[in-house]
Amino acid sequence: xxxxxxxxxxxxxxxxxxxxxxxxxxxxxxxxxxxxAYLNVQDEQGEKSxxxxxIVVTAKQGLTFPVPIAHVDKVRAMPGVKAAVPLSWFGGxxxxxxxxxxxxxxxxxxxxxxxxxYKVAAGSLEKFQSDRGGCMVGSRAAEQRGWKxxxxxxxxxxxxxxTLELTIDGIFDSDESSxxxxxxxxxxxxxxELLKKERSQSAGNAGTIFVKADSPEKxxxxxxxxxxxxANTDRPVRAVTEQAFRQMFTEMLGNVQSYIxxxxxxxxxxxxxxxxxxxxxxxxxxxxxxxxLKAIGFTRxxxxxxxxxxxxxxxxxxxxxxxxxxxxxxxxxxxxxRGIPGIAGFYVPWSTVIFGMxxxxxxxxxxxxxxxxxxxxxxxxxxLRKVV
Amino acid sequence: xxxxxxxxxxxxxxxxSSLMTVIGTGLVVWAxxxxxxxxxxLNHTLEVSGEPSDLIIMRKGSTAETNSSVSESxxxxxxxxxxxxxxxxxxxxxxxxxxxxxxxxxxxNGAGNANMMVRxxxxxxxxxxxxxxxxEGRENRxxxxxxxxxxxxxxxxxGAGLGEQLYAIDSEPFLIVGLFEAGQGATESEVWSxxxxxxxxxxxxxxxxxxxxxxxxxxxxxALTDRIKNDEQFGLDAISEPAYFAEQxxxxxxxKIVGRTIAIILTIGAMFAVANTMYAxxxxxxxxxxxxxxxxxxxxxxxxxxxxxxxxLCVAGGVLGCLGVLPLNGLSTGTxxxxxxxxxxxxxxxxxxxxxxxxxxxLFMGTAGGLFPAIRATRLKIVDALREI
Numbered sequence: 001x002x003x004x005x006x007x008x009x010x011x012x013x014x015x016x017x018x019x020x021x022x023x024x025x026x027x028x029x030x031x032x033x034x035x036x037a038y039l040n041v042q043d044e045q046g047e048k049s050x051x052x053x054x055i056v057v058t059a060k061q062g063l064t065f066p067v068p069i070a071h072v073d074k075v076r077a078m079p080g081v082k083a084a085v086p087l088s089w090f091g092g093x094x095x096x097x098x099x100x101x102x103x104x105x106x107x108x109x110x111x112x113x114x115x116x117x118y119k120v121a122a123g124s125l126e127k128f129q130s131d132r133g134g135c136m137v138g139s140r141a142a143e144q145r146g147w148k149x150x151x152x153x154x155x156x157x158x159x160x161x162x163t164l165e166l167t168i169d170g171i172f173d174s175d176e177s178s179x180x181x182x183x184x185x186x187x188x189x190x191x192x193e194l195l196k197k198e199r200s201q202s203a204g205n206a207g208t209i210f211v212k213a214d215s216p217e218k219x220x221x222x223x224x225x226x227x228x229x230x231a232n233t234d235r236p237v238r239a240v241t242e243q244a245f246r247q248m249f250t251e252m253l254g255n256v257q258s259y260i261x262x263x264x265x266x267x268x269x270x271x272x273x274x275x276x277x278x279x280x281x282x283x284x285x286x287x288x289x290x291x292x293l294k295a296i297g298f299t300r301x302x303x304x305x306x307x308x309x310x311x312x313x314x315x316x317x318x319x320x321x322x323x324x325x326x327x328x329x330x331x332x333x334x335x336x337x338r339g340i341p342g343i344a345g346f347y348v349p350w351s352t353v354i355f356g357m358x359x360x361x362x363x364x365x366x367x368x369x370x371x372x373x374x375x376x377x378x379x380x381x382x383x384l385r386k387v388v
Numbered sequence: 389x390x391x392x393x394x395x396x397x398x399x400x401x402x403x404x405s406s407l408m409t410v411i412g413t414g415l416v417v418w419a420x421x422x423x424x425x426x427x428x429x430l431n432h433t434l435e436v437s438g439e440p441s442d443l444i445i446m447r448k449g450s451t452a453e454t455n456s457s458v459s460e461s462x463x464x465x466x467x468x469x470x471x472x473x474x475x476x477x478x479x480x481x482x483x484x485x486x487x488x489x490x491x492x493x494x495x496x497n498g499a500g501n502a503n504m505m506v507r508x509x510x511x512x513x514x515x516x517x518x519x520x521x522x523x524e525g526r527e528n529r530x531x532x533x534x535x536x537x538x539x540x541x542x543x544x545x546x547g548a549g550l551g552e553q554l555y556a557i558d559s560e561p562f563l564i565v566g567l568f569e570a571g572q573g574a575t576e577s578e579v580w581s582x583x584x585x586x587x588x589x590x591x592x593x594x595x596x597x598x599x600x601x602x603x604x605x606x607x608x609x610x611a612l613t614d615r616i617k618n619d620e621q622f623g624l625d626a627i628s629e630p631a632y633f634a635e636q637x638x639x640x641x642x643x644k645i646v647g648r649t650i651a652i653i654l655t656i657g658a659m660f661a662v663a664n665t666m667y668a669x670x671x672x673x674x675x676x677x678x679x680x681x682x683x684x685x686x687x688x689x690x691x692x693x694x695x696x697x698x699x700x701l702c703v704a705g706g707v708l709g710c711l712g713v714l715p716l717n718g719l720s721t722g723t724x725x726x727x728x729x730x731x732x733x734x735x736x737x738x739x740x741x742x743x744x745x746x747x748x749x750x751l752f753m754g755t756a757g758g759l760f761p762a763i764r765a766t767r768l769k770i771v772d773a774l775r776e777i
Contacts, residue, residue, distance in 0.1 A: 016667060017664055020660040020661070020664045021660070021661075023657075023660045024657045024658070024659075024660035024664070027654075027660070028653070028654060028657035030653065031650060031653040031657075061489070061490045061491065061556075061557060061590075062490055062491030063729070064454060064488070064489040064503070064729060091455075098638060099638070099726075156449060157449055158449055158450055158452075158455050161448070201457060201595060202457075248491070248501065250500075251501055251502065252500075252501075252502050252503065252723075252731070254502070254721060254722050254723040254731075255499070259422070259426075262419070262422065263419045263422065263423075263650065266419040267415070267419060269415055270411075270415035270658070271412075271657075273408045273412040274412045274661035274664070276408065277405055277408040277409060277412070277665060278661075278664050278668075280404075280405065281405065340642050340646070
């Protein structure tokens with residue numbers, strides 16, 4: 001500890017070099033943090049969803065096959081089910097937005113029992129329930145488009161051959177970041193009526209059923225029972241946890257994980273070389289000093305540690321800027337880009353921050369090893385004689 | 389000009405430090421090119437998928453076949469319209485098709501599931517796909533649960549290999565009897581079977597997803613498009629195939645933006661590292677710089693010389709990075725096409741444009757990173773510099 005001032009002074013000796021090494025690590029680790037945060041957010045959201053004890057029921061063949069709306073009542077009647085609602089992706093076009101946001105047909109009576117973590121202003125749920133052409137919008141969706149209660153929204157169907165004309169009855173919000181906050185809920189009955197008028201084959205499709213169970217412990221049994229109940233019908237289903245449902249979308253992206261790992265690995269190795277190079281340059285300039293240190297009695301171990309700690313300090317300082325910078329940036333700013341699933345409501349979880357800082361420390365350690373070892377090996381006589 | 393030989397020898401004299409810089413920038417370029425090659429591969433697949441004289445007919449308002457439905461009777465009416473090309477046997481090149489998605493496991497541990505596109509077709513469909521040919525096995529027979537698919541799909545999905553049983557849509561399997569090629573386009577991401585077999589399996593009898601047809605010439609195409617679009621009874625839309633696939637390139641856009649962002653951030657990071665190396669080079673060669681100046685080289689040649697050295701290091705790294713990705717060229721991969729909600733298989737593609745972009749990145753790293761150190765070199769006073777030890 002008493003060597004800290006000496007180490008700090010060494011760090012600051014060549015300010016430009018320390019700053020550049022630090023910035024190189026900061027910028028690159030910013031990227032690695034954001035990439036890993038993408039993976040960690042999926043895991044964290046999935047993990048968090050466990051406590052809500054929800055099950056998602058889709059058609060056995062996946063989301064593009066219909067789930068008859070009659071299934072919802074049948075599921076509701078099953079023991080262990082607290083509430084169940086259809087949640088059907090409309091995927092309509094809003095104004096000239098290229099990529100559709102979440103627009104879900106649902107049952108206003110039970111939606112807030114199933115998605116219980118969301119809050120609305122007093123009275124607006126009742127208003128929504130009694131207003132057939134009404135909708136509830138997430139706080140982020142409203143913020144991004146400047147929507148207010150009472151505004152009218154027109155959504156042109158792409159999957160469904162109907163156009164929805166909706167009035168905003170309320171805005172829902174939650175304490176924690178969630179992708180639902182970028183979406184909108186409206187009456188399933190309203191859409192179905194329009195579809196029936198069109199004599200569309202898509203009428204009566206619940207899309208998915210979100211089920212709230214009595215307790216998290218009973219999820220496995222309940223899923224098995226739901227699967228069994230519809231196994232021998234025309235429309236078999238697959239019941240999965242909300243976590244597994246989310247994971248399905250990340251899986252569809254393909255081997256993103258291995259891609260992110262490869263990029264991160266390349267970046268980390270590159271940073272080790274770069275920081276190690278800078279450290280080696282510093283040590284070359286200080287050969288004589290190291291010899292003096294040894295001449296006055298510093299052990300090899302201390303010399304080695306001094307250099308290692310210096311390298312780690314620089315890397316951790318740079319890493320802190322990059323990693324915490326990413327954390328702050330995404331805490332303050334919403335990501336509006338919707339080209340990738342799971343990116344709505346993006347943030348940097350603390351687990352990623354810890355991971356990023358650990359990477360920084362590791363980069364520092366590895367970048368310091370060779371210069372430190374070399375310093376420890378310096379022979380006093382040669383070192384003192386050396387003209388740099 | 390200071391001879392380049394001077395720079396090359398300087399790089400060699402400090403080879404450990406030079407090598408580290410080269411590998412460091414090389415890795416950064418490698419990671420960037422990987423992203424570029426991915427997005428180039430995806431775009432290539434969608435670009436080669438369309439034939440300008442071919443039309444896709446879908447329900448009005450649908451942007452993808454998977455979202456569209458056309459009743460069988462309307463589909464038959466479409467076939468009777470004028471302007472549709474005929475083949476050698478006199479049959480109209482008009483193909484009603486039914487696409488169905490199923491969530492099917494990919495091969496490999498932890499590779500997850502993806503939505504596979506199964507297309508129900510009639511024999512005429514093949515003639516509407518440029519470069520379509522069976523390369524292994526045989527064609528599927530109508531009315532039987534047989535299917536054909538591409539080589540890349542055979543490698544990618546469980547049960548999609550030649551002679552294997554593919555469990556899709558309902559509980560019965562499809563026997564894969566042949567593998568086809570279709571000019572590297574989006575068709576190579578599909579499994580084909582007989583339209584009635586698919587309709588029955590998916591319980592979608594009486595409907596089609598889309599109709600694909602070939603017109604004789606652009607005039608006919610325009611006339612037919614108008615005829616179909618303006619018929620209120622149909623409620624359909626006709627668009628040319630290239631336009632259809634261009635719309636789908638939206639999915640590729642996301643990948644492109646992400647790739648570019650990664651490359652830009654990494655390049656900035658690498659710039660700092662290069663600057664470090666070059667500052668050290670300038671500092672340790674003060675005496676040499678003084679000598680150069682003393683023997684008559686001006687400030688500009690010295691500046692250019694150091695800039696050149698920095699660029700040399702980075703371009704060497706860039707070349708290394710490009711060489712590093714070449715083994716991955718043509719490697720088949722896949723991702724979700726969010727427009728159709730199904731898996732699109734494609735191959736990494738490191739074409740000349742991608743490699744040129746990579747080298748441009750390296751050039752930028754070298755120039756931006758080397759500029760300030762090079763300026764410092766020109767600012768050294770000759771007398772002081774010569775006195776440095």
